[in-house]
Amino acid sequence: MPFLSETLSRVKPSPTIAVTNKARELKDAGKDVIGLGAGEPDFDTPANIKAAGIRAIEEGKTKYTAVDGLPELKAAICEKFKRDNNLDYTPAQVSVSGGGKQVLFNALVATLNPGDEVIIPAPYWVSYPDMVLLAGGTPVAIEGKLENAFKITADQLDAAITPKTKWFIFNSPSNPTGAGYSKAELKALTDVLMKHPHVWVMSDDMYEHLAFDGFEFCTPAEIEPGLYDRTLTVNGVSKAYAMTGWRIGYAAGPVELIAAMRKVQSQSTSNPCSISQYAAIEALNGPQEFIAENNEAFVRRRNLVVEMLNAAEGITCPTPEGAFYVYPDISGCLGKTSASGAKIENDEEFATALLEENGVAVVFGAAFGLSPNFRVSYATSDEALKEACTRIQAFCKGLT
Ligand SMILES: Cc1ncc(COP(=O)(O)O)c(C=O)c1O
Numbered sequence: 244m245p246f247l248s249e250t251l252s253r254v255k256p257s258p259t260i261a262v263t264n265k266a267r268e269l270k271d272a273g274k275d276v277i278g279l280g281a282g283e284p285d286f287d288t289p290a291n292i293k294a295a296g297i298r299a300i301e302e303g304k305t306k307y308t309a310v311d312g313l314p315e316l317k318a319a320i321c322e323k324f325k326r327d328n329n330l331d332y333t334p335a336q337v338s339v340s341g342g343g344k345q346v347l348f349n350a351l352v353a354t355l356n357p358g359d360e361v362i363i364p365a366p367y368w369v370s371y372p373d374m375v376l377l378a379g380g381t382p383v384a385i386e387g388k389l390e391n392a393f394k395i396t397a398d399q400l401d402a403a404i405t406p407k408t409k410w411f412i413f414n415s416p417s418n419p420t421g422a423g424y425s426k427a428e429l430k431a432l433t434d435v436l437m438k439h440p441h442v443w444v445m446s447d448d449m450y451e452h453l454a455f456d457g458f459e460f461c462t463p464a465e466i467e468p469g470l471y472d473r474t475l476t477v478n479g480v481s482k483a484y485a486m487t488g489w490r491i492g493y494a495a496g497p498v499e500l501i502a503a504m505r506k507v508q509s510q511s512t513s514n515p516c517s518i519s520q521y522a523a524i525e526a527l528n529g530p531q532e533f534i535a536e537n538n539e540a541f542v543r544r545r546n547l548v549v550e551m552l553n554a555a556e557g558i559t560c561p562t563p564e565g566a567f568y569v570y571p572d573i574s575g576c577l578g579k580t581s582a583s584g585a586k587i588e589n590d591e592e593f594a595t596a597l598l599e600e601n602g603v604a605v606v607f608g609a610a611f612g613l614s615p616n617f618r619v620s621y622a623t624s625d626e627a628l629k630e631a632c633t634r635i636q637a638f639c640k641g642l643t
Contacts, residue, residue, distance in 0.1 A: 250376070250377060250379065251377075253376045254373045254376050254377055255373060257369055257370065257373075258369055258606060258607075258610035259280060259281075259282060259369055259606050259610065262278075262280035262594075262604055262605070262606045263278060263280045263281050263604070265598070265604065266278040266280060266598070266604035269598070269602075269604075274602060275602050276598070276602045276603070276604055277602060277603050277604065277623075277627050277630060277631040277634070278604045278623075279603060279604060279605050279619045279620050279621070279623065279628075279631055280604045280605060280606050280618075280620060281620055281622070282418060282568075282620055282622075283481070283482070283485075283487040283620075283622060284482060284485040284487070284537065284567065284622045285622050285623050285624070286485040286537055287485060288484065288485050288486050288489070288522075289484065289485070289526075289529075289530075289533050291525055291529050291530065292484060292486065292522050292525050292526045292529065293522070294525075295521050295522045295524065295525035295529075296489070296518050296519065296521060296522035298521070299517065299518045299521035299522070300518055304517055304518065304521055305517055305518065306517060307513065307514055307517070308514040308517050308520060309514060310505055310508055310509045310513055310514050311337075311338040311339055311340070311501070311504070311505045311508055311514070312337065312338065312339025312493070312514070312515070312520065313339075313517075313520050313521075313524070314334060315524055316339055316493075316520045316521075316523055316524050316527075317334035317337040317339065318334060319523075319524050319527040319528050320332075320337050320339070320493050320495065320527065321333065321334060321337060321495075322527070322528070323478075323527050324476070324495055327451065328462055328464075328465045328476070329465055330462075330464055330465055330471075330476065330495070332495040335498050335501065336495050336496060336497065336498055336501055337493060337494070337495045337501065338493065338494050338495075338501045338504045338505060338508075339491065339492070339493045339514075339515055339520065339523075340491075340492050340493070340494075340504075340508060340512075340515055341490040341491070341492070341512055341515040341516070342479060342481060342490045342491065342492040342515075343447065343449050343477055343478065343479035343481065343492030343493075344370060344492065345490075345492060345508070345512070345515075346477050346479070346492045346493060346494045346504070347370075347371075347374060347445065347447065347477060348374050348377075348378070349504040349507045349508055350445060350475055350477075350494065350500065350504055351374050351375055351377075351378035351380065351410075352377075352378045352507050353500070353503035353504050353506065353507050354378075354409060354410070354443075354500070354503065355375065355378040355379050355380035355409060355410075356379065356380075357379050357380075358380075358381065358407055359379075359380045359381065359407060359408075359409040359410075360380065360381045360382075360383045360405060360407045360408045360409065361375045361380050361381070361382050361383065361408075361409060361410045361411075361412060362383050362385060362400070362403050362404065362408055362410070362411045362412065362442075363375070363382050363383065363384050363385070363412050363612075364384075364385050364386075364387050364394075364395045364412075364413070364414070364417075365384040365385065365386045365387065365611065365612035365613045366387065366393060366417075366419050366420055366570060366608065366611035366612050366613035366616070367384065367412075367414070367419075367611055367612050368414060368417075368418045368419070368447070368611075369610050369611060371412055372384070372612070380409065381407075383403055383408075384612050385399045385400065385403045386399075386612075386613055387420075387422070387613070389559070389561070389572050392420070392422045392561050392563070393417070393420040393422045393561070393570060393613070394422055394424060394428060395432075396431070397431040397432055397434065397435045400432055400435045400436075401435045401438075404435070404439050404442060406441070408439070408441070408442050409441075409442070409443060410442070410443050410444070410445050411436065411442055411443070411444050411445070412445045412447065413429075413432070413444060413445070413446045413447065413463060414446075414447040414449070414450075415429070415448075415450075415460075415461075415565075416450040416451075416453060416454060416458075416460075416563065416564055416565030416566040417450070417563075417566065417568075418449070418450065418566055418568055419568050419570050419606070419608075419611045419618040420561075420563055420566075420568065420569075420570040421545070421563025421564065421565055421566040421567070421568045421569055421570070422561075422563050422564060423454060423458050423460070423563070423564030423565045424461070425458075425459075425461075426459065426461045426466060429461050429463065429466050430466050430467065432463075433463050433466050433467035433469075433470055434467075436463070436467070436470060437467065437469055437470070440473075442473070443473045443474070443475070444463050444464075444470055444473060444474040444475070445474075445475050445477065446462050446463050446464070446474060446475070446476050446477060447477045448460075448462050448476060448477060448478045449477070449478060449479055449481065449482055449492075450482055450483075450565055450566040451478060451483070452482075452483035452534050452538075453482060453483065453538060453541060453565045453566050453567060454538075454564060454565040455538060455541065455542045455545065455564060455565055456542070456564065458564040458565060460565075462476055463476075464476055472497055473497070474496060475494050475495070475496035475500060476494060476495050476496065477492065477493075477494040478492070478493060478494070479491060479492030479493060480492075480522075480523050480526045480527070482566075482567075483534055484526040484534075485537070486519075486522070486523070486526065489516070489519040489522055489523070490515060490516060490519055491515055491516075491519050491520060491522075491523040541567050541621070541622070543625065544567075544621040544622075544623075544625060544628055545562070545563070545567075545569065545621055546562075547621075547625060547628055547629065547632070548560075548569055548619055548621045548628055548632060549561075549562045549569055551628075551629070551632035551633070551635075551636065552569065552571045552619070552632060552635065554636060555632070555635050555636040555639040555640075556575065556576075556636075556639045556640055556642070557573060557574070557575030557576035557579075557639050557642065558571045558572065558573055558575065558576065558635075558639060559571065559572045559574070559575070560572070567620055567621050567622040568618055568619065568620055568621070569618075569619050569621065570608070570611075570613075570616050570617075570618050570619075571616060571617060571619070572615065572616050573590060573593055573615045573616060573617065574615055576593060576615075576639060576642055577589070577593075577615055579642035579643060580642065580643055581596045581600055581638070581641060581642060582600065582638075582641030582642075583596070583599075583600050585599075585600070587642065589607075589609065589614060589615060590607040590608040590609055590614045590615040590616055590617055591607040591609055593607065593615070593617065594606065594607040594617055595607075596638070597617075597634075597635065597638050600638065601634040601635070601637060601638045602634065603631045603634050603635055603638075605617040605618060605619055606618045619631075
């Protein structure tokens, strides 16, 4: 009898975490490595939010809470959905978990049966397909093409839907491309979904507030109220509030779905950290100005990286609307040999050689389901980005 479960054998560990660890190991061994792999802002959590966490500790708010979130936090989340998305939810329609990751996982575990299909636009956040597999479902990827800024079209979505489709996962602005769907583009997708009433929508709005150049964020239940009863709108404090380590994510949707997710959480982790929940209340209710300030830095860095990568031989890099990622295409680098003699036949070999020879850690595109590309997270200092892009240019120049 095998010790490990068959389900687990279908799942791979997170490649983004693997790259971050590899870069850290090389750094610890004394190598000069610039890490562009991590998916988190380099900014510190704002002081008012930290103070709310400290206050919670001092006031002894350190006990179990309601399984899927404090009433005060759920109230702040309902207000946020109204304020930012014009969506009306009651606290019974809200679930709070240990990060957006757990929210998504709970929803999939609570709803998927063997054979159920989940449509995932590629390139995708690395965890979606593996979470679907862990929950016993079947991931179905649709490829967003470089020509369409990595976004899928309504026809592609329509063609991918089968009687077995349970969920469509939507993520805009996207990890790993940073691409954002305009209102018209999203409406074209929601029109397709309206024709298929058995398909539910999981909208991962984690990068909502990281939107640039006047890009207007939109979410499916807002664009198409007809989808409200079958949409789970997911968000969290990790990215916009620089709170990745605090582990608070949340979602709103139909009461029965939220109750099912609560059941999963009640028999696994119980409530998310009480202290982090108090900090999240402050994040959602407190001043929001710093988000625009952080975004100024992100736009400056995005522009720097896009310009320098497009100047590298063999690389094409679109300018995305949001998040803190770019997803350059490396078609022009394939079939070549690096300065140290490594054959570059695919994006994994490109990323490995770039790390070993020029000390820049990026995540290869195959991990996100679309090749040949790599993902750069530009949530790091301008100096580090300039140096990293200079090294990428040198690496590409050395390809023969
Ligand atoms: C698209 C997307 N969704 C969800 C998450 C999960 O975020 P967290 O669990 O930190 O809330 C991430 C984090 O990288 C992400 O990129």
